[in-house]
Amino acid sequence: MIFFHLSTSCLFSFTKEEVVSNTTSSFVFQNYTLSENYKKAKIFYENKDYANSLRLALKISESDNPKNEVELILLNHLIANIYYATRNNKNALVYHKKTLNYLKEFNLSVDKNEINSDNITYFDKDYITSETLLNYGNAFYRLNIRDNIKRYKDSALYYYNEVDKINTLKNNVLEVKSKAYNNISSIYMNDSLYEKAKYYAIKSIGIHKKINNKVNEAAALGTLSSIYLSENNFAEAKKTYINALDLIRNIKTDKAVLVREKLYFNLAYNLYKLKDYKAYDYQELSYIIKDSLRDNEFRGMIAEITEKYNFDNKKELFQKQEENKRLKDQRIFWMIGIGAFIIILSLLFWVNFYKLKQKNLRLKLSQSKLIQNQNLEKVRSESQVRILNATIDGKETERKQIAETLHDSVSALLSSANLHLQATRSQLKGDAPIEIDKTQKIITEASQKIRDLSHTLVSSVLLKFGLKFAINDMADKYSNSQIEIDTKIGETRRYHQDFEIKVYNITQEFVNNILKHSKAEKAVIRLDEVNGKLSLKITDDGVGFDKTKITNKDGLGLNQIDARIQMMQGTFNIDSTKKQGTVIKVVLPILEKDGINLA
Incomplete structure (x- = not known):
């Protein structure tokens, strides 16, 4: 079962396999003077101009040097949050760790009665510590989702529990704790430990009620509903989704709109399971166009800036430039020498020039004829593919x-x-x-x-809910006592309907071949969106086959699949050995769905 999960801290959609709270820093400081460059970097960050914020922060760290201990802590905290916001998780871990080390190392007690001025800011150690621990855990959990390494998940739980140990009743720290509770709940839900998951989800909801944050309370209720949905307790899930929607029905902020969209979608799927056909009305309310181009642009700029301030790389680059210059001068010298040698040879053998020219002409004619034959063969092949498609x-x-x-x-x-x-x-x-x-x-x-x-x-689940639910429905239908078909579907969304139908039919053809020929006991369908393309990977533990006998992709319906993938400008690869199973990989450029008029 796959559905959207609502995180109270980031309010983005997640599958059951992925949920990590994002946080937006709002710094509260304790009477310390901060540099103007740091203030500018922080303003860039708050305006989501991550590239300029990182550029200036790295400049302070490596050139200007922080003014004092507090600025050193805040600077590393800011850099960590920039890397975290742009999903550069490994760099984020490095700077989160630095921030925690500096917090332990320095004595930050200051007289709170000190006079405030425009240069002086109040430092809240509890808040900075709690937020750093939360994002530290989040970065580890993102890596666990990507690499599926258990120690990453254990590290995430460890740091979430460290947040819980901070003993304070400040509202800003309580809000961070609620995010940690929400993420712990999501991890337990993914592990099917539903009672523990509900315990932490309810703790998160309680904090939001206490500080009167209705938007985050609605999102946390969405998490609780997802747990009920995982338990197939559809009636309780429906009740909780509706309560969450009632909380934010009249709130018009961007965050509230985004929470409503995910709640509508989850409620639609819940009603579908209850065979309540109002599901389709709620599902239409949930469609919002998402633009990921800006996010990709940020990641590229962040990588470029990080490389710019890596002095080891700059030194190595300078050495390579010098070596390239020397090699270029050497090439010029040899080119002049070789040119002179060629001129001498031309003068010595000018008598044979005419015969050589005639020979080259005959060779070119032969090559031209060969190219024409190849082009004709290519046209015939493409015509066959187009006819089949x-x-x-x-x-x-x-x-x-x-x-x-x-x-x-x-x-x-x-x-x-x-x-x-x-x-x-x-x-x-x-x-x-x-x-x-x-x-x-x-x-x-x-x-x-x-x-x-x-x-x-045509699958009605495909038309109404998309590839994610249709492929899960296919796996449920085809699984039986002889073969278990599992799915691992990453972050996908709705695409053009014709594109979804083609991908579904390709997947169905592969599954039919597994059922007919493989004698497998287990198969896994993996689907994910990677770098603007849809990646489909199907594996089974069956008898396999000899690849040399299907070089023309004939005999298992593969010729039709190959034609379809060629016309979609995708790639298709089969890796199979007798008695060792089969791995099928397909990568397709995405055809986006038509835009939705939300007016």
């Missing part, structure tokens, strides 16, 4: 049209006929004729068969 497109379009006709027209007519029979029954006095009962049973059976046939032609 057009045939598949026609079949998919026809299946979709038939399914829509059956579902929207024939099914509606049968339902109308059933209603008329029901009305006739109510108008008759006494017992209705037995023919009416039989007719209603026949209509009901016909309606069910039409729904089943419509489902077989």
Whole structure:
């Protein structure tokens, strides 16, 4: 089961496999003078101009030197948060660790009655410590999601529990604790430890109630609903989702809108499981266009700035430039010498020039003929691929049209006929004729068969909820006592409907081949969006096959799949050995869905 999870700190959507709270720093300091450059870097960060913020912060760290112990702590804390915000997790861990070490090393007690001025800021050690521990744990958990290494998850839990040990009733520290509780709850939910997960989710909700933060309280209720959904307690999940929506129904902030969107989507899936067809109305309310280009741009700029301030790399680059210059001068010398030698040879052998020219002409004619033959072969091959692809497109379009006709027209007519029979029954006095009962049973059976046939032609789960839910539904249907099909689906979203249908059909063809030929006991379908492309990987532990015997991808329906992937400008690779299973990898450029008018 896959659904969106709401994190009270970042309010982004996550699958059951990934949830980490993001934090936005709001610094409160204790009477220390800070440099103007640091203040500018902090303003850049608060405005989400991470590139300029990092550039200036690194300059202070490596050139200007911090003015005092407090600025040293805050500077490392700021750099860590920039790397964390841009998902550069390993660098974030380095600077989070520095921040914690400096907090332990320095004695920061200062007379609170000191006069304040424009240069002096109040330092809150408890808040800085709690936020650093939280983000330290978050970075470890992100690495666990990427690499699936248990010690990363254990480290995340350790630092979340360290946040819990901070003994203070300050609202800002309590808010950090609520985020830690929420993340602990999510980890336990992923491990199916639902009682522990609910315990920490309820603790998080309690803090938000205490400090009257309704948006974060609604998001935490969303987390609790997700736990109920994982337990298949759909009624309690529905009740909790609706309570969360009621909390923020009249709040218009960006964060509240984003929380509502995820709550609507999760509620839609919950209602779908309850067979309540209002699910589709809620699902439409949840569609919001997401733009990831800005995030990718930030990551690129952050990497560029980090490289710029890495002095070892700059030194190595300078040495390479000097070596390249020396090699360039050497090449010029040899080119002049070789040129002179060629001129001498030309003068000595000018008599043979004409014969050589004729020979080259004949060679060029032969090459030209060969190229023409290759081009003709390429055109024939491309034509065959286009014809095959057009045939598949026609079949998919026809299946979709038939399914829509059956579902929207024939099914509606049968339902109308059933209603008329029901009305006739109510108008008759006494017992209705037995023919009416039989007719209603026949209509009901016909309606069910039409729904089943419509489902077989095109998955309604795919059309309504997208690839993530459709592939999970496929795995559930095909799993049986002889083979278990599992799914591992990362961060995906809705794409163009034709693109989703093609990917679904490709996946279904691979799964059918596994069921028919592999004799496998277990198969895994992995789907994830990586660098703007959709990555599909299917593995099984079956008998495998000899790759040398399918060099033309013939015999298992692979020729049709290959044609489809070529037309989608994707890549396709099969790695299989007899008695050692099979690994199939497909990478496809994403076709985005049409924009949604939210006015």
